[in-house]
Amino acid sequence: MNSITKKWLLVVGARPNFMKIAPLIRAVKAYNDSNGAGILPFLVHTGQHYDFNMSDAFFRDLDLPQPDLHLGVGSGNHGEQTGKVLIAFEKVLLEQKPDLVIVVGDVNSTLACALAAVKLHIPVAHVESGLRSFDRKMPEEINRLLTDAISDYLFTPSPEGDENLLKEGIPEEKIFLVGDIMVDSLLYHLDQAKKTNILARLGLTATTADIPPGPTSDSLCSASQLLAPCSKLSYALVTLHRPANVDNRESFEPILQGLLQVTEKMPVIFPIHPRTLKQVRALNLAADFEFHDSWDVKPEGYYEDGVLRKKIHCFAPLGYLEFLNVMAHASVVLTDSGGIQEETTVLDVPCITLRDTTERPITLTEGTNVLVHNDPERIVLEVEKALDVNRKRSRCPSIWDGHTAERIVEILASPLCSPIPRRMG
Ligand code: UD1
Numbered sequence: 001m002n003s004i005t006k007k008w009l010l011v012v013g014a015r016p017n018f019m020k021i022a023p024l025i026r027a028v029k030a031y032n033d034s035n036g037a038g039i040l041p042f043l044v045h046t047g048q049h050y051d052f053n054m055s056d057a058f059f060r061d062l063d064l065p066q067p068d069l070h071l072g073v074g075s076g077n078h079g080e081q082t083g084k085v086l087i088a089f090e091k092v093l094l095e096q097k098p099d100l101v102i103v104v105g106d107v108n109s110t111l112a113c114a115l116a117a118v119k120l121h122i123p124v125a126h127v128e129s130g131l132r133s134f135d136r137k138m139p140e141e142i143n144r145l146l147t148d149a150i151s152d153y154l155f156t157p158s159p160e161g162d163e164n165l166l167k168e169g170i171p172e173e174k175i176f177l178v179g180d181i182m183v184d185s186l187l188y189h190l191d192q193a194k195k196t197n198i199l200a201r202l203g204l205t206a207t208t209a210d211i212p213p214g215p216t217s218d219s220l221c222s223a224s225q226l227l228a229p230c231s232k233l234s235y236a237l238v239t240l241h242r243p244a245n246v247d248n249r250e251s252f253e254p255i256l257q258g259l260l261q262v263t264e265k266m267p268v269i270f271p272i273h274p275r276t277l278k279q280v281r282a283l284n285l286a287a288d289f290e291f292h293d294s295w296d297v298k299p300e301g302y303y304e305d306g307v308l309r310k311k312i313h314c315f316a317p318l319g320y321l322e323f324l325n326v327m328a329h330a331s332v333v334l335t336d337s338g339g340i341q342e343e344t345t346v347l348d349v350p351c352i353t354l355r356d357t358t359e360r361p362i363t364l365t366e367g368t369n370v371l372v373h374n375d376p377e378r379i380v381l382e383v384e385k386a387l388d389v390n391r392k393r394s395r396c397p398s399i400w401d402g403h404t405a406e407r408i409v410e411i412l413a414s415p416l417c418s419p420i421p422r423r424m425g
Helices: 015-035 056-061 078-096 108-119 139-150 159-167 181-194 249-262 274-282 320-328 339-347 376-387 404-416
Strands: 005-012 038-045 100-104 124-127 153-156 175-177 236-239 268-271 289-291 312-315 332-335 351-353
Touching: 005 015, 005 078, 005 108, 015 038, 015 056, 015 100, 015 181, 015 404, 038 078, 056 320, 078 108, 100 108, 108 124, 108 139, 124 139, 124 404, 153 159, 153 404, 159 175, 175 404, 181 320, 181 339, 181 404, 249 312, 249 376, 268 320, 320 339, 332 339, 332 376, 339 351, 351 376
Parallel strands: 005 038, 005 100, 100 124, 124 153, 153 175, 236 268, 236 332, 268 312, 289 312, 332 351
Antiparallel strands: none
C-alpha cells in the first residue's frame, strides 16, 4: 500500500445521486487495488431523501456501502433545505478534513456541499457538470450554474457540457469530458435488473390484448453494442415530479388529459413520486388514478374482459433494479426526469419528455427523446410515433461506455503523483 493516504468525501442526498456515486466508490477501490494507492472514500448522506423507496432501496440495489455519516436534513423549502445541508456539512468538513469533496448532479445537496467545501478551501469535483437547460426557473439550473462556478474539477458527460462551461468563462484546464456516469450503473446492473420479477408482479408479461404494432416483443435495443437484446412489452411508463408540472393545476391537468388518452392504447404504469402523490390529493385529481397498494397486480388489473380499463395505474416508487427492468421493456416512457432521458437513449426506448427544455440536448439529437411540454395533443401524437415500426432509434454516444468512473478516479488521483491534472477528450 502506498504511504500517501487521501480522504475523498463523496456526497449523496437525493434519489438521482445514488446511481452516480456507486460507480465512483467501485472505481476508487479498483484504483487502490491496482496502483497500491491509499484513497479512502468517505460517504456522506445528507438525508434530502429519506423514504425507504427513495433512498435505502437504492443502497441495497446498487451495493452501496452504508454512509459513514447521515445528516438527516429531510425536506423543506429550498433555502431551508440548502441551508440545513450547508450548516451540517461544514461541521463534517471541519471534523473530517478531507482532501477532496465529490458532488454529483444538480440537487440542493450538491450545491450546499460544494459551497461548504470551497469556503474551507477544500477542492471540489463536480460530476455531471456543464448541463444547462437555460431555464433559471428550474431549481436544478441554479444548482448547476453555481456548483460549476465554484468547483475545481468539472467532469462533463458530453461535448455540449464543455461548450457551456467555456462560454461561462470556466478555464479549460478544469474541464474533463469523461462520459455519463449513470450509464456506468446502467450497464453494470442491467443483467441483474432483468432478472427481477417485477414485470410479472406488475402483471406486465405479454398479453394477447392490445399489443401495439411496431417495437413489440421481438424488437431489439440497438443503441449500444454493449446491450443484450431486450423485448418491448405493451405498456407506457410514466414518471412525473417537477414542481413546474405538478405543483399547479394549470400544468398538471393538460398532462393528465394526454396520459388518459394514452390509456386507451395500453396500460399506463406510474410509480409515483411522494411530491406528486401529495399534489394529486391536494388538487383533487385522484379520480383519474388507480392506486395499487402493492406491486402484485394481475393483468385483469389493467384489462377487464379483454378491454383496457381507462385509468393511470399508480404504484409506490420502485427501486433501481426494478425500475430499470420496467423501463427497458416499456413501449414508451413519458417523463420529466433528467436522467431517464439519458437512460432511454442508451436502452433505445422511446422517450417523451414532459418539459419544454432539456439540459441534455444530446438525447434529442442522438437518442429517442422528444420534448412535448404539457401539450396533450403532442403527447398522443408522439406516443403514436413511438409505437410505429419506423420510429426514431437511438445512437448511444461512444463515450457513454460504462467506464466514466474509472476515468474520473484516474484524473483525480493523478495529483497523488503529480500536482498537474491531465486533460482528457
Ligand atoms: C429532488 C431534486 C430533483 C430530483 C428529485 C428526484 C432538488 C432541488 N430537487 O426533487 O432535482 O429530480 O429530487 O426525486 O434538489 N418526499 C418524501 N420522501 C422523500 C423525499 C421527498 O415524502 O424521501 C416528499 C416531501 O414531501 C418533499 C417532497 O417530496 O417535500 C419533495 O422532495 P424534495 O427533496 O424537496 O424535492 P424533489 O421533488 O424530490
